[in-house]
Amino acid sequence: MRKIIFLFLILISFKISAQEMSIIPQPVSLQFKAQEKPFQLDITTSFYTDLGGNSSISFLDEYLYKYYNLKLKWFKNADIKRKNMINVIIDKGISKVNQYQLKVDRNAITITAGSDTAAFYGIQSVIQLLPTSKSAQLAIPAVEITDYPRFGYRAMHLDVSRHFFDVAFIKQYIDYLALHKMNYFHWHLTDDHGWRIEIKKYPKLTEIGAWRNGSIIGLYPGKGNESIKYQVLPNEVKITPKDAVIKTDGIRHGGYYTQEQIKDVIDYAAKRYITIIPEIEMPAHSMALLEAYPELGTEPNKKYEVAQTWGMMNKYNNVLQASDTTFKFMENVLTEVMALFPSPYIHIGGDEASKVWWKQSAVSQQIMKANGLKNESELQSYFIRRMEKFVNSKGKTIIGWNEILQGGLAPNAVVMSWQGEKGGIEAAKQQHKAIMTPEEKMYFNHAQFAKEDSLTANKFSPLIDVYNYEPIPAGLTDDQAKYIWGGQGCLWSEYITNPAKVQYLLFPRLDALSEILWSLKEKKNYPDFQKRLKAQFKRYDLMGITYSKRYLEN
Helix, strand or coil: CHHHHHHHHHHHHHHHHHHHCCCCCCCCEEEECCCCCCEEECCCCEEEECHHHHHHHHHHHHHHHHHHCCCCEEECCCCCCCCCEEEEEECCCCCCCCCEEEEECCCEEEEEECCHHHHHHHHHHHHHHCCCCCCCCEEECCEEEEECCCCCEEEEEEECCCCCCCHHHHHHHHHHHHHCCCCEEEEECEECCEECECCCCCCHHHHCCCEECCCCCCCCCCCCCCCCEEEECCCCEEEECCCCCCCCCCCCEECCECHHHHHHHHHHHHCCCCEEEEEEEECCCCHHHHHHCHHHECCCCCCCCCCCCCCCCCCCCCCECCCHHHHHHHHHHHHHHHHHCCCCEEEEECCCCCCHHHHHCHHHHHHHHHCCCCCHHHHHHHHHHHHHHHHHHCCCEEEEEHHHHCCCCCCCCEEEECCCCHHHHHHHHCCCCEEECCHHHHECCEECCCCCCCCCEEEECCHHHHHCCCCCCCCCCHHHHCCEEEEEEECCCCCCCCHHHHHHHHCCHHHHHHHHHHCCHHHCCHHHHHHHHHHHHHHHHHHCCCCCHHHHHC
16 A cells, blocks of 8 residues: 555656646757656755856856755765766767756756856756745756757847846846846947946946936827827928927936946856847937037037937937047947957947938038948948947957948948848848847837736737747748847837836746747747746746736636
């Protein structure tokens, strides 16, 4: 009788273990060893790693202590006879540098990886095998996993200009990306609505440009602004009524990161094998810069103001003059930025530059004539090419939104395709790297439900559409497809004022994004993904993450 009960309990434990093997993103290969007992992790468990695995073990150590109140011992010397161990071993002989193998049995958890980075990815899979409730002893099912990423670029973006988020939350955001095996964080640091990075040579960028005097209330155009009309003509923008004043909440908003804080965040991300790509917007989206330094605009005598409304494109003059003075200023800015960020890539924006302001400017027209430029699109290309030449001279590469294709693509630029897939397709055909982030699928500030629980951008990007997105566009040849570097989700913060709202919009769409960028295309299966999400939601509960409980209804 005792044997029957014992076997029944073992079967139940196996069933629970099988249910809890809900790893997102889906591994290349996962085998559940039903006949083997699970590994029991408790305070008697110890770590071993060679030097390459220190960051990985540190991350797991911190995670276990934070969420399970478990603090484990470390061993610096290898001993194959030692039991109840978590081992991280770097093996340069593994064919794929970002491949790891994870083996769990009753005696040990062993990660063998082709690189430190791959070992870290293996740790994320271990975390997702942990039970989702606290206990003194954690049963981890016996499995064998072989895994590696499909794409080299797997990223999330966060806009901190429209609403500012402090260093503590930025680190939390980076942890969310790490848990999903993402490897790039696109940090949108400057825009019309606030300049968020200290530049020592130009202190007014943060003294003035980091602060605005209010924000519109509700969905654009904002409460009380419904009667303001904009007529975009070839050579001017007419605003009716002419003396219209935008109504806002009148609440001063702002903040910025010191260079020391930036260094701290970069170091934090590096320990999680995430490269931070800073974005410094140019030649448009520059209202914050222009309030601080109006001489760099096409209307130097105008009173520029840090923007208090969204939707600046084709409505307000937010472009820089393409003058030598501007170029020198931006080169000085980027010199400080590049000294801070070890990333080989610098994002310089390049999007939504309305040409009407250059058409109106006599100085802009003189610059075009002097440089043999036929139109304002070529002027934009001239601006981007000038900046690219400087960035390249420092050993780095520019990334720009797909508008940098206008007037001719800069020689070495990477294109971030947001207006559908056209920009990415064109870049790939020109043998340039492309990052796919089409707005209709990859903008997570859009509503995730037809009727949302709170204010969001007035567009719809449901979870299923994110999951079903294929980053390599149809119609590319195999050789052209190689230039699709990967994809990215974007989170613009017009209607995101606090960390809980970031979480609400990010999860679980980040899960879907991670799977389309990491897992093999042929393994995509939305019903199976939904099943695995059930365990993921329990993990988010453990971590105190906000998400819509509507996902639990189905």
